[in-house]
Amino acid sequence: MATKISPLAPAAFPDLPVIGGVRFASAAAGVRYKGRTDVMLAVLENATVAGTFTRSATRSAPVRDCQSKMAQDEGGPAAFVINSGNSNAFTGRVGEEAVAGICAAAAQALGLPEGRVFTSSTGVIGEPLPWERIAEALPSLRDALDAGGIEAAARAIMTTDTFPKGASAEVRLPGGTVRIAGIAKGSGMIAPDMATMLVYVFTDARIGRAELQDMVSAVTDRTFNRITVDSDTSTSDTLLMAATGASGVDVGGEPAFAAALERVFLDLALQVVRDGEGATKLVEVRVTGAASEADAHRVGMAIANSPLVKTAIAGEDANWGRIVMAVGKSGAEADRDRLAIRFGDITVARDGFRAPDYSEEAASAYMKRQELVIGVDLGIGDGAATVWTCDLTHGYIDINADYRS
Amino acid sequence: MATKISPLAPAAFPDLPVIGGVRFASAAAGVRYKGRTDVMLAVLENATVAGTFTRSATRSAPVRDCQSKMAQDEGGPAAFVINSGNSNAFTGRVGEEAVAGICAAAAQALGLPEGRVFTSSTGVIGEPLPWERIAEALPSLRDALDAGGIEAAARAIMTTDTFPKGASAEVRLPGGTVRIAGIAKGSGMIAPDMATMLVYVFTDARIGRAELQDMVSAVTDRTFNRITVDSDTSTSDTLLMAATGASGVDVGGEPAFAAALERVFLDLALQVVRDGEGATKLVEVRVTGAASEADAHRVGMAIANSPLVKTAIAGEDANWGRIVMAVGKSGAEADRDRLAIRFGDITVARDGFRAPDYSEEAASAYMKRQELVIGVDLGIGDGAATVWTCDLTHGYIDINADYRS
Numbered sequence: 117m118a119t120k121i122s123p124l125a126p127a128a129f130p131d132l133p134v135i136g137g138v139r140f141a142s143a144a145a146g147v148r149y150k151g152r153t154d155v156m157l158a159v160l161e162n163a164t165v166a167g168t169f170t171r172s173a174t175r176s177a178p179v180r181d182c183q184s185k186m187a188q189d190e191g192g193p194a195a196f197v198i199n200s201g202n203s204n205a206f207t208g209r210v211g212e213e214a215v216a217g218i219c220a221a222a223a224q225a226l227g228l229p230e231g232r233v234f235t236s237s238t239g240v241i242g243e244p245l246p247w248e249r250i251a252e253a254l255p256s257l258r259d260a261l262d263a264g265g266i267e268a269a270a271r272a273i274m275t276t277d278t279f280p281k282g283a284s285a286e287v288r289l290p291g292g293t294v295r296i297a298g299i300a301k302g303s304g305m306i307a308p309d310m311a312t313m314l315v316y317v318f319t320d321a322r323i324g325r326a327e328l329q330d331m332v333s334a335v336t337d338r339t340f341n342r343i344t345v346d347s348d349t350s351t352s353d354t355l356l357m358a359a360t361g362a363s364g365v366d367v368g369g370e371p372a373f374a375a376a377l378e379r380v381f382l383d384l385a386l387q388v389v390r391d392g393e394g395a396t397k398l399v400e401v402r403v404t405g406a407a408s409e410a411d412a413h414r415v416g417m418a419i420a421n422s423p424l425v426k427t428a429i430a431g432e433d434a435n436w437g438r439i440v441m442a443v444g445k446s447g448a449e450a451d452r453d454r455l456a457i458r459f460g461d462i463t464v465a466r467d468g469f470r471a472p473d474y475s476e477e478a479a480s481a482y483m484k485r486q487e488l489v490i491g492v493d494l495g496i497g498d499g500a501a502t503v504w505t506c507d508l509t510h511g512y513i514d515i516n517a518d519y520r521s
Numbered sequence: 522m523a524t525k526i527s528p529l530a531p532a533a534f535p536d537l538p539v540i541g542g543v544r545f546a547s548a549a550a551g552v553r554y555k556g557r558t559d560v561m562l563a564v565l566e567n568a569t570v571a572g573t574f575t576r577s578a579t580r581s582a583p584v585r586d587c588q589s590k591m592a593q594d595e596g597g598p599a600a601f602v603i604n605s606g607n608s609n610a611f612t613g614r615v616g617e618e619a620v621a622g623i624c625a626a627a628a629q630a631l632g633l634p635e636g637r638v639f640t641s642s643t644g645v646i647g648e649p650l651p652w653e654r655i656a657e658a659l660p661s662l663r664d665a666l667d668a669g670g671i672e673a674a675a676r677a678i679m680t681t682d683t684f685p686k687g688a689s690a691e692v693r694l695p696g697g698t699v700r701i702a703g704i705a706k707g708s709g710m711i712a713p714d715m716a717t718m719l720v721y722v723f724t725d726a727r728i729g730r731a732e733l734q735d736m737v738s739a740v741t742d743r744t745f746n747r748i749t750v751d752s753d754t755s756t757s758d759t760l761l762m763a764a765t766g767a768s769g770v771d772v773g774g775e776p777a778f779a780a781a782l783e784r785v786f787l788d789l790a791l792q793v794v795r796d797g798e799g800a801t802k803l804v805e806v807r808v809t810g811a812a813s814e815a816d817a818h819r820v821g822m823a824i825a826n827s828p829l830v831k832t833a834i835a836g837e838d839a840n841w842g843r844i845v846m847a848v849g850k851s852g853a854e855a856d857r858d859r860l861a862i863r864f865g866d867i868t869v870a871r872d873g874f875r876a877p878d879y880s881e882e883a884a885s886a887y888m889k890r891q892e893l894v895i896g897v898d899l900g901i902g903d904g905a906a907t908v909w910t911c912d913l914t915h916g917y918i919d920i921n922a923d924y925r926s
Contacts, residue, residue: 208858427922440579444579469612518837
């Protein structure tokens with residue numbers, strides 16, 4: 117695949133701070149791809165681990181394994197072993213054996229309990245994972261561990277991604293400064309509820325497991341669960357977060373830490389949308405005035421997932437009638453005569469009718485931008501939600517009609 | 522628009538039988554298009570009328586008007602006045618006045634009560650309908666009424682359709698023979714629950730209004746509500762059915778009549794999928810073994826609406842992993858280890874794993890067909906449902922990124 121880098125990509129991979137207590141390594145294990153890295157290892161000296169996962173009924177063996185380990189996690193040294201090229205999904209009992217094989221090899225190479233090894237796999241569904249290749253790479257991965265290896269790790273987990281994704285934050289608290297650094301992969305199948313996305317976030321903050329999990333779940337709901345590329349949902353979505361405590365700073369009950377975490381999650385989530393397969397425009401859909409937040413989310417996702425809305429955006433067509441259509445089909449409470457629609461600052465429709473001062477010319481000029489904001493006010497209540505999507509272009513068809521991802 | 526005829530189109534418009542008690546006329550009223558007809562009139566000497574409509578919360582003024590008239594229908598002479606080019610949706614009070622204007626003009630021209638004039642409009646959303654042009658055309662439409670005008674009527678209601686759609690059936694009953702003839706338009710926004718589709722079905726059978734409505738609702742659920750092109754739902758979907766009784770044959774309680782009606786509905790529904798925007802393949806998704814019929818329908822629609830499944834089909838890629846993904850995201854009860862997937866007669870996966878005798882070559886050869894059957898057995902219960910869709914191609918993007926429909 118000689119895929120061009122998304123036109124919406126950031127200029128460069130960001131400088132991520134070193135997180136005390138975490139080291140990374142990457143390798144080319146030959147899972148499926150040739151001539152590139154496809155396995156990353158992150159080793160945590162001592163950490164609290166939390167996570168969120170796909171809700172798919174056909175979720176993969178590694179997801180199920182992480183979920184069961186997460187439920188009984190008690191802290192201590194840990195490792196994340198992630199591969200690209202093969203998702204180990206719909207591989208039956210053979211898939212469970214592959215996960216067990218990788219965990220056993222990592223536990224042995226690193227001197228950890230198997231229960232503290234968390235794995236993810238991303239790539240083709242339904243083919244047996246050649247897990248021995250990953251197991252055999254583990255001793256040399258251990259020997260190559262490096263606190264500065266996070267960018268290479270971000271590259272090793274890419275599949276159809278056109279750029280590696282990273283984000284970070286520093287939070288100054290009375291007790292000292294804590295750092296957050298995260299990496300992600302994902303470019304298609306990004307909705308609802310996370311979808312083909314792998315996300316690994318590390319912090320040197322000190323925080324209890326239950327509080328970390330609550331924070332991660334809440335922040336995921338407002339970030340990764342509010343983005344969509346094509347409405348499809350992966351069998352492998354995984355977000356793992358590790359807090360090493362190496363800074364010695366306790367962040368329990370600190371809203372500034374939760375806010376910084378949300379910025380990091382949202383930055384990574386928007387990078388995933390920016391790398392949406394074939395995307396040429398980043399679209400923010402702001403829904404207000406809904407009967408409830410759930411209704412606002414529903415309307416936002418109906419708009420963000422509508423092929424007719426997404427193709428109109430690709431064609432730079434200010435086709436607001438398709439927004440009306442999507443509101444109507446969403447299932448949310450709506451009243452035609454109270455609906456207002458804006459493209460950026462341009463009021464297109466209001467009180468159930470085209471705005472009297474609507475200028476097709478101004479709206480068309482706005483649609484030529486690379487980043488768009490669509491505002492929808494339902495005029496009914498106080499429910500609000502913002503979701504993000506991209507346009508639907510020939511590039512999406514190119515990538516997905518010909519590539520066995 | 523110089524759109525090529527869909528490769529899935531029937532060879533020709535079928536010969537439809539004349540239905541006693543119905544006459545048709547078409548005209549070029551200049552609603553939006555140039556150089557083609559855009560209004561059809563059907564006049565019923567005396568008829569029972571039933572219908573089904575979009576569930577959109579932003580449904581159009583003509584849909585709301587039909588629904589309110591349908592609720593108090595008492596039979597007698599009636600007329601259908603349908604235009605293409607403008608859907609009169611999201612046009613506020615002006616839209617209601619347009620419907621009233623057309624109904625008044627038709628009532629006057631035809632000597633009918635306004636409550637027996639049913640209108641539909643299809644085309645661009647959010648622009649005021651120039652209804653006076655339709656009203657002015659009504660006297661000459663009345664003068665041109667012809668029992669054989671049904672094919673021209675089918676052409677007048679087309680928007681992005683690449684071919685006119687018609688279907689018919691004859692049913693021999695102990696009391697005599699009855700005929701059914703129907704026409705439809707639709708090519709995108711076809712799900713769930715009918716979507717941009719206008720359907721008009723006529724029969725010379727005699728049947729009571731309540732029974733006709735029950736039959737139409739039940740048959741719509743198994744036909745028009747089981748097709749999808751792009752998961753989007755129109756604000757204008759309308760199916761109107763008129764029974765003139767001109768044959769003198771009572772069909773109340775006759776299962777043969779209901780079965781024939783279902784064949785006509787299904788034929789028209791599949792023609793709509795065959796004309797799906799950019800479609801090159803017709804896909805039947807047969808779901809069995811679900812916990813309930815609702816679950817089977819849910820799984821079928823998740824597969825039929827998945828952009829990743831539909832692009833894989835466009836690329837003739839036997840990517841069954843994407844079927845697994847769609848089952849998983851559907852929300853239906855599923856057990857990975859009981860799932861079986863077939864492409865035609867080829868068992869691809871069974872018991873949660875790739876079939877031992879699976880041949881990628883055979884599956885790839887099958888995918889080259891123009892008409893495909895995907896079988897999914899959930900292995901849980903007796904729920905079954907069949908839905909129909911088409912592939913997602915560059916043609917869909919071409920049509921929808923550049924055309925203000």
